[in-house]
Amino acid sequence: MRHSSRVSYAFLLFTSLLLPVIPPAACAAGNDNNIEWNGISHVSWQDRRPLCPVMNGGFAVRFQAYRTDLTSARIFLADGGSTSWIAASVAGQRGAYDIWQAQIPPTLSDTISYWIEMTDGTDTDYLSVSGMLEGVPSDGGWVLDFSTLSHAPVGATLCAGGAVFRVWAPGASQCYARGDFNGWDLSVPMARVGEDFIAFAPGAAAGDEYKYYFNPGGIWKSDARSRAFNAGNYNNSVIEDPFGYEWGAVDFAIPPIDEAIVYQLHVGQVAGRNEPYGAAPHPSRYIDVAARAGHLAELGVNAVMINPVTEFPGDLS
DSSP states (O other), X not given: OOOHHHHHHHHHHHHHHHTTTXXXXXXXXXXXXXXXXXXXXOOTTTSEESSSOOTTOOEEEEEEEEXXXXXXXXXXXXXXXXXXXXXXXXXXXXXXXXXXXXXXXOOSSSEEXXXXXXXXXXXXXXXXXXXXXXXXXXXXXXXEEXXXXXXXXXXXXXXXXXXXXXXXXXXXXXEEEEEGGGTTSSOOBOEEETTEEEEEEETOOTTOEEEEEETTTTEEEXXXXXXXXXXXXXXXXXXXXXXXXXXXXXXXXXXXXXXXXEEEEOXXXXXXXXXXXXXXXXXXXXXXXXXXXXXXXXXXOOEEEESOOSOOSSTTO
């Protein structure tokens, strides 16, 4: 396993990626009547649970702040003509951050919106679609539309009773979601929403294969934003549950940035031929990387940078 120039190059690259994640300001965070704005984050299509609420169902709103930086937080919810406040609490930690969460109950209106209020002692600030604000937001907040599902992430997203599909196709006139969940027929037409097509497919489940079908023209397309592909079956896209894997190493700690020794690798090519660490298929797999983790540790490596991390068609994905 070669490792000469890779470590130094990867260290510089990986360090540039980590520095925004573990900034010096995190060390100064605390209950000091000052909210550290650069530690606040809420990415709406990633930070709701489920990721795509449907049928006016309840959901959780999550956001992150530097650990111990906030004394309280709450969510402002506009549900049709009524408004309410929903308290948030710390649900866990990730690195230098607290993960705050508030549970939104089932709603009455097809269109709802929310924004976030945060407090650190005497300092109260707000987070909305416009970013961090000193005063109460006037931008309307993050909007969920249960009739159009315009709040759905791009790709295939599992939800209650099935999955929501969303694809960017500004030049198409008709689109269907076809897959294992509907016998590959035309029973799930997708509705135009701006430059996208969106549809809820009842019964769709993790592991189902699918494609988008554009008509007229009869054009089949893999989903460029799918979480997996089946290269052996016409590059069909595959529905995956992003929360299906539960991490077991609860005591893992990220090494300090100034002590990181990073090894950059491609999972499919990490295991070579005729090496002393055991035979491996080509392309190699994550389990083959794990089998060689001891060797990397012996070299002094304490972090691995995997590239590319996204799925793509072909055997080397």
